[in-house]
Amino acid sequence: MGRAIRIVSLALAIVIAGSAMLLVASRLSSPESVSIATYRHSGSLPVWVARDVGFFAGRGIGVKLVEFSGGALAAHALLTGGVEAATFPSVLALQKVSAGASLRLLHATADLLPGTSQLLARADLNIRSLEDLQDRTVGFEALESACSPCEAFRQAIDRVGVRIVPVAVPDYKIADAFRAGTVEAAVVSQPFNSLAVEDGVAYVVRDPRLGPGGDAAVAAFGSVANGSSDSEWLASAGLWAEEAFLKTRPAVARKVSLALADAAAWLRDPGNGQAARDILIRYAGGLGTMEFFHRASAAVLSTTTWRSYPDGYTDWQGLQAQADAYEGMRLLDSPLDVRAVVSTPWFEP
Amino acid sequence: MRPKARHALGVAGVVAVLLVVSLVPLGRTADHLDQPFPGLPPENDITDVYAFHPGTSEQDLGKVVLVLNVHPLTMPGMSPRFSTDARYLIKVDTNGDAVADIAYRFTFDDDDDDDDDDDDDDERQRVRVETLRGRNARNSDGSGRTSARGWTESIVRGTGNSWLFAGLRDDPFFFDLLAFRGLHSFCDGQTADTFKGFNVMSIVWQVPTRSLGKSANIGVWATIEMPMPDDDDDDRVPGPGLTDDDDDDDERFVQLDRMGRPAINTVLISTGNKAAFNAGAPKDDPANFKSDVVAHLIALDPMHRPARADFLASILLPDVLTFDTSAPSAFLNGRGLSDDVIDAELSLLTDGALPGDCVDGNDVAFLGAFPYLAPPH
Numbered sequence: 114m115g116r117a118i119r120i121v122s123l124a125l126a127i128v129i130a131g132s133a134m135l136l137v138a139s140r141l142s143s144p145e146s147v148s149i150a151t152y153r154h155s156g157s158l159p160v161w162v163a164r165d166v167g168f169f170a171g172r173g174i175g176v177k178l179v180e181f182s183g184g185a186l187a188a189h190a191l192l193t194g195g196v197e198a199a200t201f202p203s204v205l206a207l208q209k210v211s212a213g214a215s216l217r218l219l220h221a222t223a224d225l226l227p228g229t230s231q232l233l234a235r236a237d238l239n240i241r242s243l244e245d246l247q248d249r250t251v252g253f254e255a256l257e258s259a260c261s262p263c264e265a266f267r268q269a270i271d272r273v274g275v276r277i278v279p280v281a282v283p284d285y286k287i288a289d290a291f292r293a294g295t296v297e298a299a300v301v302s303q304p305f306n307s308l309a310v311e312d313g314v315a316y317v318v319r320d321p322r323l324g325p326g327g328d329a330a331v332a333a334f335g336s337v338a339n340g341s342s343d344s345e346w347l348a349s350a351g352l353w354a355e356e357a358f359l360k361t362r363p364a365v366a367r368k369v370s371l372a373l374a375d376a377a378a379w380l381r382d383p384g385n386g387q388a389a390r391d392i393l394i395r396y397a398g399g400l401g402t403m404e405f406f407h408r409a410s411a412a413v414l415s416t417t418t419w420r421s422y423p424d425g426y427t428d429w430q431g432l433q434a435q436a437d438a439y440e441g442m443r444l445l446d447s448p449l450d451v452r453a454v455v456s457t458p459w460f461e462p
Numbered sequence: 463m464r465p466k467a468r469h470a471l472g473v474a475g476v477v478a479v480l481l482v483v484s485l486v487p488l489g490r491t492a493d494h495l496d497q498p499f500p501g502l503p504p505e506n507d508i509t510d511v512y513a514f515h516p517g518t519s520e521q522d523l524g525k526v527v528l529v530l531n532v533h534p535l536t537m538p539g540m541s542p543r544f545s546t547d548a549r550y551l552i553k554v555d556t557n558g559d560a561v562a563d564i565a566y567r568f569t570f571d572d573d574d575d576d577d578d579d580d581d582d583d584d585e586r587q588r589v590r591v592e593t594l595r596g597r598n599a600r601n602s603d604g605s606g607r608t609s610a611r612g613w614t615e616s617i618v619r620g621t622g623n624s625w626l627f628a629g630l631r632d633d634p635f636f637f638d639l640l641a642f643r644g645l646h647s648f649c650d651g652q653t654a655d656t657f658k659g660f661n662v663m664s665i666v667w668q669v670p671t672r673s674l675g676k677s678a679n680i681g682v683w684a685t686i687e688m689p690m691p692d693d694d695d696d697d698r699v700p701g702p703g704l705t706d707d708d709d710d711d712d713e714r715f716v717q718l719d720r721m722g723r724p725a726i727n728t729v730l731i732s733t734g735n736k737a738a739f740n741a742g743a744p745k746d747d748p749a750n751f752k753s754d755v756v757a758h759l760i761a762l763d764p765m766h767r768p769a770r771a772d773f774l775a776s777i778l779l780p781d782v783l784t785f786d787t788s789a790p791s792a793f794l795n796g797r798g799l800s801d802d803v804i805d806a807e808l809s810l811l812t813d814g815a816l817p818g819d820c821v822d823g824n825d826v827a828f829l830g831a832f833p834y835l836a837p838p839h
Contacts, residue, residue, distance in 0.1 A: 150761060152643075179761045182642075182644050183644060183729075185641055185644050185761060187644070188644060193763075195761035195762060195763070195764075195766055196768065202645055204644075204645060204646060209647070225746060255640055258638065258641075258652045259641075259645045260640065261645070281537075281659055283535045286535060289540065295537050295540065411503065437747040
């Protein structure tokens with residue numbers, strides 16, 4: 114009996130030791146893994162590119178991707194530890210930080226260009242200035258809730274004392290709304306502003322008080338000097354992580370950041386334009402034909418510039434502008450100094 | 463130190479930032495605009511499915527109301543039409559195998575017949591309901607018995623004490639979609655019902671409870687099928703559940719969209735699988751989509767428990783709206799028009815960490831009588 118027990122014990126010990134060795138070996142040979150949540154939005158494109166083109170793998174990182182349709186769920190997954198990093202709108206991130214969350218901007222990739230949101234007028238009308246909007250029906254994607262571009266345009270209109278009739282119109286239905294006469298003008302974001310103009314349904318109102326490109330939303334922030342002759346608009350397409358992740362896995366965090374910088378460089382290469390559109394369609398496609406998707410993705414990418422810096426620099430000044438503006442909208446509990454938010458173990462502002 | 467000019471902008475409250483503007487249209491919630499299928503027009507996009515008793519009295523428990531809504535975020539003043547090519551189907555499983563035992567097939571027609579005196583510019587459409595049972599209910603081309611025939615925008619009495627309404631109605635769904643997208647937090651000062659003031663195209667079909675079979679426990683889901691040429695489109699619709707004709711020369715009906723419970727495809731299925739999910743059949747859901755659903759559930763659970771995720775996935779799949787018709791309806795037992803399904807599902811998926819969106823009801827009152835949904839804006 115005792116001999117049998119010894120044999121069984123020995124066999125178990127061998128199995129356990131063997132399993133442990135296999136586990137260690139697999140850990141040593143397989144890439145380090147990180148879980149990332151994205152949401153169906155072009156702000157997640159750098160992550161999708163880094164995965165699909167192989168930049169994560171090239172940096173020795175394996176990525177477990179969890180796709181969400183809404184940024185709220187991606188943020189929830191990050192804040193509860195369901196994933197180690199996530200993309201979601203900066204307003205939500207700054208709200209969470211303002212409420213006490215220890216979020217850090219792991220990497221910021223994209224800046225917006227004028228033309229991201231524009232005031233359109235119906236093709237058969239002669240609306241050339243803000244004053245021409247007097248008593249006109251003007252569409253906004255949302256009337257009662259947070260729609261930042263809507264708010265920027267509404268305030269630009271308010272400043273000249275013009276009275277309008279606001280109407281809620283989903284961006285993607287703007288062409289129908291113009292054709293049906295539901296609205297005479299509308300604030301519309303990419304890609305639907307570009308598509309409406311291309312289709313001859315509407316034209317862009319280029320009142321200089323709406324800023325360059327007729328984009329009051331981008332103009333609201335102004336350009337931010339980045340220390341060179343260039344200027345940037347605002348940091349976006351952020352990948353967020355909790356501070357604990359950066360402290361406990363700094364090497365992995367840095368590799369993730371480097372892979373996103375690789376993705377940004379790839380996105381900047383005009384030769385990759387079609388491939389970039391294909392990836393965007395694959396992950397963020399919605400209602401429409403493939404022909405629509407190609408036009409829409411091209412329009413979205415035409416007003417995005419993919420800046421990125423492998424040393425961890427982010428456009429903190431642009432982010433600060435956002436935080437100040439959100440505070441003005443009472444979306445933040447208190448003023449934020451975003452430099453702490455963008456700090457990383459390898460970057461000191 | 464903040465640049466002064468920028469601070470002034472903040473004080474002015476001028477805000478920009480949708481980050482990089484989305485390629486994704488606004489509505490993406492219960493099932494609105496959930497599919498990436500190329501070429502799908504809004505009249506073939508299911509927004510919501512409901513199954514409920516009209517009240518709690520014994521008489522009301524003897525009726526089941528089935529609702530299929532399409533055409534999300536229809537603006538007031540617009541009068542969209544149902545597709546005359548599509549087959550709109552509400553399917554009922556009566557024995558718990560996630561296979562249709564009854565199918566109600568709704569088809570629409572624009573043609574004016576010679577026995578009709580309506581003006582040519584009449585915006586109404588003819589509507590026909592067929593009831594398919596047994597094997598016919600499982601076959602897209604199965605033959606059925608005509609249960610009602612009439613016009614859109616009017617109440618039609620069908621056979622066997624059934625009632626039909628098809629037409630424009632207020633969208634009964636309520637949700638803070640912008641918070642879901644992440645443009646602000648749930649329940650902050652920006653909370654609003656994104657669907658307030660918008661309409662949908664509704665099919666409301668009321669039948670006697672007893673007509674749904676002997677078992678009180680049913681499962682309900684809806685599908686939309688469109689005819690497609692059977693030549694070069696094979697690679698456009700991935701996944702299972704296609705309804706092929708045998709004859710290659712014929713057109714075939716392809717399932718474009720489907721929905722049982724709210725938000726299953728929208729929230730728990732990855733983008734690359736959404737078209738396959740929409741084209742699929744509920745009975746295949748556990749085999750085809752459980753791993754995807756589990757991955758999402760683990761990430762959303764504050765404790766990230768695989769066992770809980772697996773258990774929940776086995777409840778949520780197959781994606782059918784389960785309904786014990788012997789009891790009053792209230793989500794998750796069926797789905798009534800006023801049920802706050804978003805609060806229920808957010809709380810369930812996040813184990814209470816996200817208790818809801820603070821939008822607790824529709825923007826207009828529902829009707830106390832058929833067709834129950836409020837008139838359009």
